Amino acid sequence: MKREDTAAAEKETGDAIVEAMVQGGIEYLFFTSGSDLVFFQEAIAKARAFGRKAPRLITMIHENPSLNAALGYAAASGKPAATAAHVDVGTQHYGSAIHTAWRSGLPVLITAGAPPVGMPGTRRGARDAAHLWLQDMYDQNGIVRQYMKWDHRLEFQDNPGLVVSRAIQVARTPPCGPVYLSLPREVALSALESKDFPNAEQLGIPRPPAPDSEGIGQIAERLVAARNPAVVVSRSGRNPASVAELVEFCELLGLPVVDAASRAYHCFPMNHALYQGSMSLAPCDLVLVFESEVPWVPGPLAPAGDAYVAVVDIDPVKLQIPTYEFPATLRLISDTPSALRALIPAVRPLITKEHRSRFEERAKRWGEAARRRVAAAHAEALATSARTPIDPLWLASCIGDALDDNCVLVDDTLSHNPMYRYLALGGSNRYFRNPGSAGGWGPGAGLGVK
Numbered sequence: 001m002k003r004e005d006t007a008a009a010e011k012e013t014g015d016a017i018v019e020a021m022v023q024g025g026i027e028y029l030f031f032t033s034g035s036d037l038v039f040f041q042e043a044i045a046k047a048r049a050f051g052r053k054a055p056r057l058i059t060m061i062h063e064n065p066s067l068n069a070a071l072g073y074a075a076a077s078g079k080p081a082a083t084a085a086h087v088d089v090g091t092q093h094y095g096s097a098i099h100t101a102w103r104s105g106l107p108v109l110i111t112a113g114a115p116p117v118g119m120p121g122t123r124r125g126a127r128d129a130a131h132l133w134l135q136d137m138y139d140q141n142g143i144v145r146q147y148m149k150w151d152h153r154l155e156f157q158d159n160p161g162l163v164v165s166r167a168i169q170v171a172r173t174p175p176c177g178p179v180y181l182s183l184p185r186e187v188a189l190s191a192l193e194s195k196d197f198p199n200a201e202q203l204g205i206p207r208p209p210a211p212d213s214e215g216i217g218q219i220a221e222r223l224v225a226a227r228n229p230a231v232v233v234s235r236s237g238r239n240p241a242s243v244a245e246l247v248e249f250c251e252l253l254g255l256p257v258v259d260a261a262s263r264a265y266h267c268f269p270m271n272h273a274l275y276q277g278s279m280s281l282a283p284c285d286l287v288l289v290f291e292s293e294v295p296w297v298p299g300p301l302a303p304a305g306d307a308y309v310a311v312v313d314i315d316p317v318k319l320q321i322p323t324y325e326f327p328a329t330l331r332l333i334s335d336t337p338s339a340l341r342a343l344i345p346a347v348r349p350l351i352t353k354e355h356r357s358r359f360e361e362r363a364k365r366w367g368e369a370a371r372r373r374v375a376a377a378h379a380e381a382l383a384t385s386a387r388t389p390i391d392p393l394w395l396a397s398c399i400g401d402a403l404d405d406n407c408v409l410v411d412d413t414l415s416h417n418p419m420y421r422y423l424a425l426g427g428s429n430r431y432f433r434n435p436g437s438a439g440g441w442g443p444g445a446g447l448g449v450k
Contacts (some may be wrong), residue, residue, distance in 0.1 A: 011195060012039070012188075012189060012191060013154075013160045013188050014040065014188045015043045015047070015192065017161070017183070017188065018043040018054055019052070020161040020199060021164060022052075022053045023165070023200065024109075024169075024172075024199055025168070025200070025201075026079075027055055028073055029056070029081075029084060030083045030084070031060060032059075032060050032063050032066050032083075032084065032093075033059070034113050035113075036188075037113045037183075039183075041057065063085045063091075063097075064096065064097045064444065065097075065444030066085070067083050067110065067444070068440070068441050068445045069445065069447045070110075071101055071108060071435075071448060072410065072432065072446060074107060075238065075445070076408070076432070079107075080107040080108065081448070082109040082110075083110050084112070085110075086112070087112060091140065091144060091182075092143060094110070094144070096438030096439070097441070098144050098147045099147060100434065100436035100441050102178060102436070103320075103435050105177060105235060106176055107168070108178045108179075109164070109167050110144070110179065111183060112180070112181075113182070113183055114140055114153065114183055114184040115127075115136050117136060123186055124189050124190070141153055145180075147178065148177075148179055151181070151182075152182075155184075156187055158187075159197050160188075160192070161197030162198065163181065165197060167181050168200040169204070169205060172200065174206065175314045175315045208334065208337075209333055209338075210342070211338055219330065220343055220346035220347045220350060222308050222310070223347060224350045224351060224355055226285050226286035226308070227285055228285050229284060230256050230284045230286070230287055230288070231287075232260050232290070232292055232295045233267035233268055233290050233291070233292065234290075234292035235265050235435070236291040236336035237264075237267035238265050239335065239337055242267070242336040242340065243267065243427070244428070245340040245344070246267065246290070247272065248340075248344065249340050249343060251363070252359070253347065254359035254362035255274065256279075257272075257274055257275050259278055259420065260289075260292035261296050261297050261415075262294040264432075264433050265432065265433070265435075266425065266427075266430050266431035267290070269426045269427060270423045270425045271424040271425070273366065273370050274367070276370060277420055277421060282300060282303065284303055285304075285306075285308065286307060286310075287307055287308070287309045287310070289311045289328075290336045291335075292313075294326075298325065305327075310328065311331045312332045312336060316333055317331060373421075381393040392417070396419045396422045397422045401422075403424075405427075408431070409423070409425065410445050410449055411442070412434050412439070412443075432449060
């Protein structure tokens, strides 16, 4: 028998798990080891020895930065990532990163080993050490279930390749998010009953829905007629392709772009004249919101009660948030690129010569406002430059000045920090902010982005 044929004959469940990851688009496995996870190392080593593709195994010494690194990688690359942790204790070490994963909107396959329950000597991988009884839990998956789109414990009767493909399919389906798969040791080390399974692409990754044409038409008509409109962004930059389309759209209508109260991704060039950072929406008669969990904080800076508010999002009612009190005139189910590709041609025929003149004047006015804002911020920082210890304003200004076109900023500061006032990052995919509210996201995310 040829060496390749021998390898195929000896395939185990762990081999199918790794193969399904590869076929599902996972290139990196952020890995924190345990005796229950040795199959990952064996299967990846075996795949490489026989010339098969396998995820690159990135050894991490703690599960929290491991999961945050997977999130950073997924955010920067647009590809799914995977993690592996040691049974229930490693799952608990994921800690607050589980919250961040849930709020991130990123496709991550979170795995953990599970202790064997087979009696000693009955099968490969069965109980053979005292700690394995201590790790046996009634519901290990329950530790993270309310933060997951999907969870499953792999069982002997499962087709492991299918289960992993299903997990990746769910994680990559908009709105993307984390999934959790626990892998009992004796199951992962068992002989593979069936070598055939559909991969995630064959199961089918849904495409974002097309926006409702009537809703697009209504937004287009309202935008052209509005006297003081604004665009609010937070998460549309998860898809970098949306940035150029949003620039075209806003330049067409002279629309100022405002960061939502919860900033997360690089949605619009920060050095563009129409970018306004944070500002009051109270004077606006129309607010168009793209993919923002918290578009503003209710109060005096929020849009007025009679303002027209349109929300465009894959999940426009935010089903992950139990209570949600933000009013909107129209909520449209769509991702940002699809909505913009429909809005731009819908708006163009409505624009008259008079409209174009008004839009150009509006763009000029907002450009001057942006210049005044930047100048005032730097003057305020300069006034603090001689203070000891260093003033946060001066520090933020120095960091902003140091960021050139070859830099990516991973921002783990608190929401009330002054950093955003001094950023002028152009292009797209150069700014990533903690998408949740758990501290400690930055170091792991920075590794994943890098």
